Amino acid sequence: MSLIVQKYGGSSVSDAEALKRVAARIVATRNAGNDVVVAVSAMGDTTDDLIDLAHAVCENPSEREMDILLTAGERISMALLTIAIRAQGADARGLTGPAAGVVTTAHHGKARIIDVTPGRIEKALADGEIVIVAGFQGLSHESKDITTLGRGGTDTTAVALAAALHADVCEIYTDVDGVFSADPRVVPRARKLDHVFYEEMLELAASGAKVLVPRCVEYARRNNVPIHVRSSFSDKDGTWIVGESDQGEAMEEPIIAGVAHDHSQAKITVVGLPDVPGTAARLFETVAAAEISIDMIVQNVSAHDTGVTDISFTLPANDGAKAQAAIEAKRSEIGYEEVRYDDTIGKLSLIGAGMRTHSGVSAKLFGALRDAGINIEMISTSDIRISVITRADQLNAAVRAVHTAFDLDADQNEAVVYGGTGR
Amino acid sequence: MSLIVQKYGGSSVSDAEALKRVAARIVATRNAGNDVVVAVSAMGDTTDDLIDLAHAVCENPSEREMDILLTAGERISMALLTIAIRAQGADARGLTGPAAGVVTTAHHGKARIIDVTPGRIEKALADGEIVIVAGFQGLSHESKDITTLGRGGTDTTAVALAAALHADVCEIYTDVDGVFSADPRVVPRARKLDHVFYEEMLELAASGAKVLVPRCVEYARRNNVPIHVRSSFSDKDGTWIVGESDQGEAMEEPIIAGVAHDHSQAKITVVGLPDVPGTAARLFETVAAAEISIDMIVQNVSAHDTGVTDISFTLPANDGAKAQAAIEAKRSEIGYEEVRYDDTIGKLSLIGAGMRTHSGVSAKLFGALRDAGINIEMISTSDIRISVITRADQLNAAVRAVHTAFDLDADQNEAVVYGGTGR
Numbered sequence: 001m002s003l004i005v006q007k008y009g010g011s012s013v014s015d016a017e018a019l020k021r022v023a024a025r026i027v028a029t030r031n032a033g034n035d036v037v038v039a040v041s042a043m044g045d046t047t048d049d050l051i052d053l054a055h056a057v058c059e060n061p062s063e064r065e066m067d068i069l070l071t072a073g074e075r076i077s078m079a080l081l082t083i084a085i086r087a088q089g090a091d092a093r094g095l096t097g098p099a100a101g102v103v104t105t106a107h108h109g110k111a112r113i114i115d116v117t118p119g120r121i122e123k124a125l126a127d128g129e130i131v132i133v134a135g136f137q138g139l140s141h142e143s144k145d146i147t148t149l150g151r152g153g154t155d156t157t158a159v160a161l162a163a164a165l166h167a168d169v170c171e172i173y174t175d176v177d178g179v180f181s182a183d184p185r186v187v188p189r190a191r192k193l194d195h196v197f198y199e200e201m202l203e204l205a206a207s208g209a210k211v212l213v214p215r216c217v218e219y220a221r222r223n224n225v226p227i228h229v230r231s232s233f234s235d236k237d238g239t240w241i242v243g244e245s246d247q248g249e250a251m252e253e254p255i256i257a258g259v260a261h262d263h264s265q266a267k268i269t270v271v272g273l274p275d276v277p278g279t280a281a282r283l284f285e286t287v288a289a290a291e292i293s294i295d296m297i298v299q300n301v302s303a304h305d306t307g308v309t310d311i312s313f314t315l316p317a318n319d320g321a322k323a324q325a326a327i328e329a330k331r332s333e334i335g336y337e338e339v340r341y342d343d344t345i346g347k348l349s350l351i352g353a354g355m356r357t358h359s360g361v362s363a364k365l366f367g368a369l370r371d372a373g374i375n376i377e378m379i380s381t382s383d384i385r386i387s388v389i390t391r392a393d394q395l396n397a398a399v400r401a402v403h404t405a406f407d408l409d410a411d412q413n414e415a416v417v418y419g420g421t422g423r
Numbered sequence: 424m425s426l427i428v429q430k431y432g433g434s435s436v437s438d439a440e441a442l443k444r445v446a447a448r449i450v451a452t453r454n455a456g457n458d459v460v461v462a463v464s465a466m467g468d469t470t471d472d473l474i475d476l477a478h479a480v481c482e483n484p485s486e487r488e489m490d491i492l493l494t495a496g497e498r499i500s501m502a503l504l505t506i507a508i509r510a511q512g513a514d515a516r517g518l519t520g521p522a523a524g525v526v527t528t529a530h531h532g533k534a535r536i537i538d539v540t541p542g543r544i545e546k547a548l549a550d551g552e553i554v555i556v557a558g559f560q561g562l563s564h565e566s567k568d569i570t571t572l573g574r575g576g577t578d579t580t581a582v583a584l585a586a587a588l589h590a591d592v593c594e595i596y597t598d599v600d601g602v603f604s605a606d607p608r609v610v611p612r613a614r615k616l617d618h619v620f621y622e623e624m625l626e627l628a629a630s631g632a633k634v635l636v637p638r639c640v641e642y643a644r645r646n647n648v649p650i651h652v653r654s655s656f657s658d659k660d661g662t663w664i665v666g667e668s669d670q671g672e673a674m675e676e677p678i679i680a681g682v683a684h685d686h687s688q689a690k691i692t693v694v695g696l697p698d699v700p701g702t703a704a705r706l707f708e709t710v711a712a713a714e715i716s717i718d719m720i721v722q723n724v725s726a727h728d729t730g731v732t733d734i735s736f737t738l739p740a741n742d743g744a745k746a747q748a749a750i751e752a753k754r755s756e757i758g759y760e761e762v763r764y765d766d767t768i769g770k771l772s773l774i775g776a777g778m779r780t781h782s783g784v785s786a787k788l789f790g791a792l793r794d795a796g797i798n799i800e801m802i803s804t805s806d807i808r809i810s811v812i813t814r815a816d817q818l819n820a821a822v823r824a825v826h827t828a829f830d831l832d833a834d835q836n837e838a839v840v841y842g843g844t845g846r
Binding site for chain 2: 016019020050053054056057058059060061062064065066068069071072073075076078079080082083084086087094096099144
């Protein structure tokens, strides 16, 4: 008998019919002889509707009460899913995040899970019950207040439960068939990956792939929880996310897992900075103090001894206005001539654990982009990733060119379906 | 400084504007120098919408999960009201029923409050905060599951909090100006009562007055909590519900508090029962086993020695089919000729603590009904109440006739507004 943790998102439980379909899948998993624990998100647009209500009452609602408000959404779907499962003849028990033992920091709105004490879940499993847990929520160990986990919180709940229960697998149900070598909306011949390493998935998630948030993958990696990303509209195998050591040596790995892209970044260039030690520190201290996370940084080489230099960096376009304001406010302290803002950039990232042992990857990448006539504006690299900044309107073409150059395109007869088969 | 507990129902918090208006009233109460604790119901139709969803998933949803589901409604309104109050500059803290210390039996769907441990409320009050409690809910002391309190649950929550905190008053905000001497939709000259005794209010509530449920009044009576029923759309004084001893001897009490009426009853007559000991017991054991509460009972006097008799009783019309089926199922055991069902009856109740010391009340009542040409089908009495059954289509006329006969009609220049002044 296996212990399986499953996660269903809001689009999988959007109405009564969807709830019944998910319930049937859960009961089938149970009837196949498994213990089953489920983490469930709020139905459809519930969370957005509740946020709208709060903003109708107050421009800046307090975070503690927002968490009480928003967690009601997952309680509703948890209760309804439990009811739907029982209606299909199986024993089931619904638990809120706090009741399931999800213990978090006190940081309302984006609390971190610091412990899971799954006593009530284990008791229910021992009683032969399926356990449905309201996702996205926990109890602050300090204040004893309810907290929410932020974006991707139900995925993280599922992985945390799987880790605490030593589950055999954490199945993340979504509306796509798994993780792809590129976004199939951009690259029609993108290939569904059968497996990805945690490190690759972390880089993919950080580079724009939306299927999982990085913190969820990181939690799984640290606790060695195998994740199976799959469609809630089919029975097909999806993508397994596992550790490199789990694969054994015999397996011949492809060099590249996939090509991610990200349209949400912007670039700020600070022109005419004094070319003396401490300039970059002052600039980025200012940005950090505004709680803005930056991604890539390029400082121009002062080829001519002008005494001034330029620094460019990328950041989420959402934070663009805030960052510019912060830098303007410190103009005299930092001492620069001009700030330029550009949100018409795109970021392409090539990711693969095989890069470590294969040389020539970056040369091949740059060659592919050159052949496609695409200019590279910035470059950054990690152990298993190369990212480049292009013009936004060239990004999709760049992704397709790179995907082809690295032999990632699916064979013509591989039927890749994106967006689910059910509807 | 007084401690005031306030209760707001679903119609008082139906949308963002209503929430802001209620928040302003709460903040004004606080700014007048009072400690304030609030029990709040779910917004508008939330509870009905959640019930509909559950029934779309399953015909007979499990009660434990229904309670998790339904309590989400009060959590939402509690969080939003707290947010609205903080937006108006006051310190406020929202607590769920369990967090507020409401401890109940494990009877899902209609749990009873068995204790209130208000430690967290008291701490918040000591910190200068207004406390908003999600009504209608508590925590089962046995199963540690969340429970709901059934109809009128938020009123009962408010009174229980007021009792535990030794509040000076429990204000029940509603969409009418208070408790009336009769339903103003039936009796245009009904008079708002300035005060009613607990016992009178209990009888009024049990006799069809909808403003409060009996259990809430009973809880207040047992703990001597003064209730002030008033409109959330005006600042006028409403109706105080207090103990008789609180009034002192000097006060000249009217004999009658009011006339209640009830269109929701039906009558079952079991014809041709054997006129021997044990017949009534067998009949009413059958009805009780079906969990039907009956109200009035009349057994015909066997004037002629026929060996058979008839028994009539009243019950909620909602339970009519169930009761008939239960009696039919025991036909041979009970031994009767026929069951007749009549849901075209009405019940009028005259209520007043002054009846105890004044004779002639029933004679006056029967005289008024006779003069109005209204036939009485059944009669029952208590210490402070006389109830009669009439034809349903004569009930309103009966109420008006009795109201006038007992000098309850308001003077022409008393402006009684029913249904709220605000909208």
